[in-house]
Amino acid sequence: MNYDKKWDVIVVGAGPGGSKTAEEFAKRGAKTLVVEKKQQIGPPKRCGEGLSQRWMEIANLDPDPTWTLQKITGTVLVAPNGEEAWIDTEDKDQAGYIIERSKFEKDLASDAIRAGSKFMLKARAADLVKENGKIAGVKVVREGKPITLKSDIVVGADGVDSMIARKAGLNSTLPLSECDSGYQYEMTGVDLKDPHKMELYFGSEAANRGYVWIFPKGSDIANVGVGITGEDEKTAKHYLDRWMKHNQERFKNASITEINSGVVPVTSPIDQMVSHGLMLVGDSARMVNPMHGGGIGPALEAGIMAAEIGVPALEKGAEKQFLQPYQEKWEEKRGKNFKKILKVRHFFEKLSDKHLNLIAENADPDVLLNLGHRKSLSKIAKTLLKSSPQSIGFVKDYITK
Amino acid sequence: MSVKIDHEKCMHCGGCVSVCPVLAMELKEGKIEHLPEKCIDCGACIKVCPVGAIKKEEEK
Numbered sequence: 001m002n003y004d005k006k007w008d009v010i011v012v013g014a015g016p017g018g019s020k021t022a023e024e025f026a027k028r029g030a031k032t033l034v035v036e037k038k039q040q041i042g043p044p045k046r047c048g049e050g051l052s053q054r055w056m057e058i059a060n061l062d063p064d065p066t067w068t069l070q071k072i073t074g075t076v077l078v079a080p081n082g083e084e085a086w087i088d089t090e091d092k093d094q095a096g097y098i099i100e101r102s103k104f105e106k107d108l109a110s111d112a113i114r115a116g117s118k119f120m121l122k123a124r125a126a127d128l129v130k131e132n133g134k135i136a137g138v139k140v141v142r143e144g145k146p147i148t149l150k151s152d153i154v155v156g157a158d159g160v161d162s163m164i165a166r167k168a169g170l171n172s173t174l175p176l177s178e179c180d181s182g183y184q185y186e187m188t189g190v191d192l193k194d195p196h197k198m199e200l201y202f203g204s205e206a207a208n209r210g211y212v213w214i215f216p217k218g219s220d221i222a223n224v225g226v227g228i229t230g231e232d233e234k235t236a237k238h239y240l241d242r243w244m245k246h247n248q249e250r251f252k253n254a255s256i257t258e259i260n261s262g263v264v265p266v267t268s269p270i271d272q273m274v275s276h277g278l279m280l281v282g283d284s285a286r287m288v289n290p291m292h293g294g295g296i297g298p299a300l301e302a303g304i305m306a307a308e309i310g311v312p313a314l315e316k317g318a319e320k321q322f323l324q325p326y327q328e329k330w331e332e333k334r335g336k337n338f339k340k341i342l343k344v345r346h347f348f349e350k351l352s353d354k355h356l357n358l359i360a361e362n363a364d365p366d367v368l369l370n371l372g373h374r375k376s377l378s379k380i381a382k383t384l385l386k387s388s389p390q391s392i393g394f395v396k397d398y399i400t401k
Numbered sequence: 402m403s404v405k406i407d408h409e410k411c412m413h414c415g416g417c418v419s420v421c422p423v424l425a426m427e428l429k430e431g432k433i434e435h436l437p438e439k440c441i442d443c444g445a446c447i448k449v450c451p452v453g454a455i456k457k458e459e460e461k
Contacts, residue, residue, distance in 0.1 A: 037430050046414050124429060161415030166424055173422045176445050181416060183451040230420065236451035261451035263416030 003120060007033045007151040008314050010138050012125045012164050014041045017282030017299030018157030019108035020059065024307030026116040030314060033149065034109070034117060035140050037124035041109045042102035046159075046262025047296070048184065048215050048223050050198065051104075052096035055297025059304070067104040068097040069217045073196045077368060079360035080203025080353035087369050094369065098198075098215045098223070123147075128154065128167045128278075134319070135168060135277035152318045153310055155279050157299070160265055162284030168275050172284065176230040178267035180210055180293055182260075183236035184225030186217070189254035195219045201243070203353045208232045212243050220254075227264060227293060236261065264293040268342060269335050274323040279306050287334070290342040291371065298334060305329050344377050355384060355391065362387040403437040403458045404446060410454035417446035417455060 009025045011018045014036035026032040050072070056063070073090040089095045109119060122143050129137035129148060137150035156164030160179075165172035192214065193199055199214040206212045210227035217223065226240040244251055265286040273285040281287070282299030289298065306326055313322035348371075351359070359368075359380060367379040381395045415428040425439035426446060447455045 037428075039430065044413070122430065159415065161418035161428055163418075163427070174419045176420055176448055179416075179420065179449065181449050181451045230445075230449040233448065235453040237453065259412065260414075261412040261416070262414040263419050263449055263451070265419075 003033065003118075003147070003149065005031075007031050007137075007149065009033070009153045009155060009310065010035060010149055010151040011155040011157055011281075012138060013156070013158035013282075013284075014038075014105070014109055014119060014121075015157060015159065015282065015299070016105060016108055016296050017287075017303050018155070019105065019112045020300045020303030021155050021157055021281050021306050022117040022119075022303075023108070023112035023115045024304050025311060026112060028307055028311040030307075030311055032112075032117040033151070034112065034119045035123040035125055035138060035149070036119065036121050039122045041119075041121070042105040044258075045101045045260055046182070047101055047260070048213055048225055049099050049101050049217070050096060050215055050294060051099050051296050052094055052294075054094070054096075055300065056096070058297065059300035061300075063097065064107065067100045067107060069100050070098045071196055072096050072098060072198055072216075074194075075198045075200060076193055077360060078199065078201045079357045080205060081357045081360075083357055083360040085360045085363065085365065085368050086197070087365050089369060092369065098217050100217070125158065125163055128164065133276060135275060138164075151277075152314055153277055153279060153323075155281055155306060155310075156284045157281040157303070158284055160263055160283040160286075162280065164278070165270070165280055165284050168278050170270060170272050170275065170280070172270055172286075174230075174263070174265055174267070174286070178265065179230040180227035180264045180266050181230050181232070181236045182225060182227040182262050182264055182293075183240050184223050184260040185240070185256045186221070186223050186258035186260070187251070187254045187256050188218075188221050189251075190214070190220055190222045190224065191250045191253070192216050192220065192222060202356050205246075205353075206243050207239055208234075209349050212240065221257075223260075224251075225260070230263065264288060264295070266290045266293055266342075266345065268339055269331070273327050273330070274320055276320045277318050277323075279310060279323055279326055281306050287330070288338075290338060290345050291348075298338075301334065302330055305333070341373070344371065344373070347377055347380070350394070355388075355394075358387045359383055403440050403442070404435060405456050405458040406433055406435055407454045407456070408432070410452050412452055412454070414451065416449050416451060420445040420449045
């Protein structure tokens, strides 16, 4: 294959966001190349593998038994004192799947290839090509050999640790307080409460400012993980191992089949996600639901938006002003909502274990179901006040902000 | 002073790259590289590492 020709678009990173972006550009007739530093698309995952039905619809994806492994019909929220709140989501838009991400990612790449896109693996983007103040391609190191690849648009879909964003001078360094440090075991032989319910454990003992999750991938298979604030002196691994030790009955017949780790942005999206000849998609632009850290869906959606704006911009020279509508469109459709959700998160971060216990005991299941919505803030606050009038000072501080 | 990566513990997740303010960390295929000449000893990578694979390098 001759990779030396000039491309319309080079996408850096063959994760869900990158492959979706490539498919959408190629579908619209753009000559598209994806460069991926790993030797295979997919593993290792840095992800709990949850994907809701709603996001799949947005991304035009049908359930596929080879990767939509386990149907999820609800969530069990467990408070620090062990109080459980069971939430049913079967007929609601939070219903979804725990997916096999390695297969899912390869399928997305296959979709992109069938739409006309090319892929280059074991090719690490080392730097950007800059010409006349515009980004004009990517310098990659492929199997140890440097190659210069030219394009009108470069899409950085290279994750939370995006080199493309950094090399383009976009402010993408993640403050420690605005990220979660995550660690996870995929295990077989786990004693699940219900193989179709996600389990979430809250409280300072389980996870500092985060939660422990059990996401079922089968009747006795699950991703068991934890996310804690990046600022914690102890490691995510420390928290997970300790929690599992305290709950060892659940794991007495289990063994680990995979170990994963990663860092998730739980903050506002990046200020600037486009530049002259450059667009960012997915985690590289912090397109993540800040309540739970889910980023697959937003990355897929952004890939579609990037192509909708990027393809017509190609004819005009892909200057920043022609790519800027991508950012505006994303902020309007998704970013505004994520900023509101971030406020709910900040409220939750301040809740003590006692507050969490009261909420689990007293909140209406419908309120808990919609925790990721801005509107839930006042409902949770009401629940808290009803059960503990002395928390008024605390609640006031956060509601009035 | 600088930091030392325990490559046996490292999961190559790139978490340290995400929080490094000066591009002193880089994830290459299957390996994290630290560039001590850029490092400003802020300690962000040490805190964020999910497995504790990064430590302060003690002065000799």
